[in-house]
Amino acid sequence: MSTIATPRDRPGPPSQPQSGTPTSSSRASFDADAAHLASPGAPLPSSLNAALHTSQHASQHASQHAPQHALPSKRANRAALREYYKLQTPPPPPRIELSLDSEVPPSELDAPQFDATAYVDSVINGHGLADLLRLYSRIVAEMRALDAEKKALVYDNYSKLIAATDTIRKMRANMDPLNPMASTLDPAIAQIYNQAAAIRDAARDTLPHPDSQDAHTRAVEARRRKTRQLAAQALAMPSRLRDLVAKGQADEASRQWALVRRLLMSWKHRGVGGPDVDDCIKQGDAALSGTAPEQES
Template sequence: MSTIASPREPSLRRTPNSSARPSIDSYRSTITSPINTQNPTQPPPPPPPQQQQQSSSSSSTPQPGAKRSNRAALREYYNLRATAAARPPRIELPDSEVDPSDLDAPDFDADEYVNRVVAESSLEELLKLYTRVLGEVRALDAEKKALVYDNYSKLITATETIRKMRADMDPLNPMASTLDPAIAHIYTQASSIREALRESIPPPDSEEGRQREAERRRARTRELAVELTGTPARLRALVAEGKTDRAREQWEMPRRLLVAWRDKGVGGNEVQECIDEGDAALAGDGQGSVASARTSGDEGR
């Protein structure tokens, strides 16, 4: 009985001298040996270098989901779309972790797809396809739930914003009610002022309106005549400063207006005298030329 209960020595297989590669069975037997269970303080031996290399390569390999998300992010950043004419149109989901496939095509036929896959694929490929489709369905379901949650949170935020706006507007309601009488008073005053102006100003087509327009024109003509009578003095000042060209430019338009008045018989002799003074100022003859111009003008008349 003692021989049955006592632990047995593990049967270790040694590597032949001609082979430099350690045996994997030695590592397995060391882990499952009862000797290690009796001495828990002793650390297990390190795994073989080949297994370390495999574990490091598997840890450094990125996950398929991370690859898909990175590809989707790159497609969204560079605005890339599938442009192949032979491929059927697919639904682009730049924000989704699931890549678009033939299942997303508008003209997708489920029976034809299943028959084709079953006929062309092996059992291992069918299991891989099932696992991939199941993972994509779960990912899409998670995205749908996230979208619903996002929209629900936006709805809650909008509702809270509306509630705050209403709460802020409540204190302003008494102030708005006090502004209503003031606005009504301003409107009444504006209406009374408009009616008073209509009564004081006659319509343009009435006799009083025509008389008012004629008086306004005569007043404007008098103001213009006073301004024109001072033109010769300004011309003499410009000629004295040596600005003859500028004096000629300033005298051109007033002289035309004075000649038009003279031809219509408006202003009498004062219009001709103003013309003669302006011409004499540009000629630089002084008062003598002005007097001679006036005399010649009288003789011409």
């Protein structure tokens, strides 16, 4: 015998739990805005449109100026913590800056009569711990600076020595190809020396010695020849003066006659030339003054 079961009721949709937050706003403006947003074809109200434009402008401004308002870095955070807890950064130890021309200034330690024991006792008794540490740091810095200068001098001199060695090596390398040429020059130089010695000996044989009688005679003849040439030029001076005066060059004639007349007067005082010297002087004066020349004797 079969039993027919009664159909069960279909389960309805699950009921949502009631939360404490209201589903709709109590303000009518928000509800109206929500209703307009729900209908896509409805235009936005002016207040909502202005709010949207304001929010977009603010977001663009924030995106443009984001690097300027970035979060503080770790260094800034540490600085803020030090400032909050009043922790001061310790000053760096004293350093001595060195340049190529700088030297550590001389101090009491460099004195010839320096006494290390007395100096240490005076420093310990007259200074505090901070001063002692500061003095210690300064002395250590000066020692390091002096050591650096010493090393710099050593390196500088070493580099100069290397440069000089390279220069000498290059000079020797450049002189090696010239050694064969220099060896070929020795015979040519010897030949030139021999020729010069032969020419000197030949000149000595041809020309007399300056102190010999023959040389003295030749010198006297040369002086006489020169004197004759001067006498001929002096005797020809009156006719030259007439030509200059005729051309209107009286100043030039006067200048030339002054020199020749002085020479003729010196010959006259020495008794050289005889009456020819007097006649030349008279004719020259007459030619310069424009008067008629006297008849030559």
